[in-house]
Amino acid sequence: MGNSMCTCKRCCPCCPPKNEERTLSRKGVFKSIYDYPSRTIWDLNLKKGDILEVTEETEYWLYVRRRTAKGNGSKSFVEEKGYVPKDFIKPLDSVEAEP
Structure with missing residues (x-):
């Protein structure tokens, strides 16, 4: 599977900065x-479960960053x-992204 959520000091967009609490909405x-x-x-190239940060958006495509x-x-x-x-990824806190 792809990169999974971790609890490091900000190696990926799913991890909040050290002094910040994790919120439900991770826009x-x-x-x-x-x-x-x-x-x-x-x-x-995507693998199911990859965590991505969207930086740009077009009608059918998203420009993303993966760390x-x-x-x-x-x-x-x-x-x-x-x-x-666009159809291959869903917001991290959405029902569609649940395993």
Whole structure:
């Protein structure tokens, strides 16, 4: 499955800053509900369950950012950006994003 929610010090859009409480509404944070293989160099490859931050929107596409923690134990992350179809992601706090 894709990157999952974590409780780190802000490696991804689902984690609030250290001194901020987690709120129910996380505007701009979405979860992929389907796998999506990228078809162009501008698309972002999705796996079901990926957590994404939307930065731009068109009629059928969203430009998103995905931050994934590196697996080598460091506190750094990899940031990827690209377009995904609107129908493939839902707001993180919505019923459609539930497992």
